Amino acid sequence: MRRLSVTLALFGFAAALIFTRMFPPVVGLGTTVRLPVFHGALTWANLVLFGLMALVGAVAVLRQTELWYRWSRALRLTAVGLWLAGSVLGLIAASITWDFTAAGQSPLLLLMQEPRMRLQFAVALMGLAVLFVPVVVQSPRAEALLDAIFATGVLTLLYFTMGQGSDLHPNSPVMNSGDPKMKLIFYGLFIAQLVLCSGIVAGVFATSDRPHRSE
Numbered sequence: 001m002r003r004l005s006v007t008l009a010l011f012g013f014a015a016a017l018i019f020t021r022m023f024p025p026v027v028g029l030g031t032t033v034r035l036p037v038f039h040g041a042l043t044w045a046n047l048v049l050f051g052l053m054a055l056v057g058a059v060a061v062l063r064q065t066e067l068w069y070r071w072s073r074a075l076r077l078t079a080v081g082l083w084l085a086g087s088v089l090g091l092i093a094a095s096i097t098w099d100f101t102a103a104g105q106s107p108l109l110l111l112m113q114e115p116r117m118r119l120q121f122a123v124a125l126m127g128l129a130v131l132f133v134p135v136v137v138q139s140p141r142a143e144a145l146l147d148a149i150f151a152t153g154v155l156t157l158l159y160f161t162m163g164q165g166s167d168l169h170p171n172s173p174v175m176n177s178g179d180p181k182m183k184l185i186f187y188g189l190f191i192a193q194l195v196l197c198s199g200i201v202a203g204v205f206a207t208s209d210r211p212h213r214s215e
Contacts, residue, residue, distance in 0.1 A: 005203035012196030016041070019189035024182065029097055036093040037174065041186060042086050045193035047158065049079035049201070050151040057148030061141055069140040072147050074205035078197065079151070080127035087124045090117070119161045123154050 020038045025031045053075040060068035094117070130150050134143055174186045 001202055001206040005199045005201075005206055008199030009196055009203065010199070012192050012194070012199055015192035016189055016196060019185055019192055023185050023189075024179075032097055035089075036097055037186060038189065039086060039089045039093050040174070041189040041193045042082065042089070044190050045197050046079060046082050046086055047155065048194060049075060049082065049197055050154050053079050054148050054151035054155065057144045057146075057151065060144035061148065064141060069144060070205055070208045072144045073134075073140075073208055074201050076130065076143075076147050077204050078201045080131055082197065082200070083120075083127055084124050087120050090120055115161050119157055123157070126150065126153075 016038070020034050023034050023037050026033045053072070056068065056075055057072045060072040127150075130146060133146055137143065174182050
């Protein structure tokens with residue numbers, strides 16, 4: 001499994017870079033648009049991981065087997081880890097591509113006024129807390145239950161946040177564009193990110209040999 005996970009991760013990452021390079025420049029941002037596009041596809045893939053985390057966590061609570069506990073833990077580490085990395089990437093993308101010239105306050109304060117940016121950092125902070133739970137709670141079933149609750153909460157918060165207005169964050173510019181080429185490249189990038197994520201999850205699972213006791 002470790003060899004397969006490395007292959008998937010490398011192939012997905014290479015494909016993601018290729019699709020990112022293929023994304024056409026746009027008026028105003030030029031090729032800089034590729035950074036937020038890469039971040040957007042990664043966020044989509046990350047949300048798929050959270051969906052699987054909620055599902056697998058719930059199954060692990062019901063089945064109470066070592067196999068399901070390990071998959072739940074692998075999804076937790078990968079989903080939260082990628083979200084933390086994505087939060088940093090999103091902050092960099094926003095600072096480069098958003099226009100703060102007419103603002104009368106600092107860019108950081110403006111960023112924190114955006115509902116999606118607040119959600120991104122709130123989930124990052126909660127994710128860090130979830131990662132530290134196993135240090136205190138020595139119960140794989142409790143960990144799996146927390147995984148299911150946390151991931152479901154993330155998806156629920158996202159659903160309500162997407163309905164709020166946004167002054168700076170563009171509302172799905174690729175999906176709302178009339179260029180089918182942009183959409184196809186973005187979907188290819190998204191699939192490549194999924195392959196990358198699956199390789200990471202499989203790798204974490206393969207190295208997750210911490211003994212769990214069934215309850």
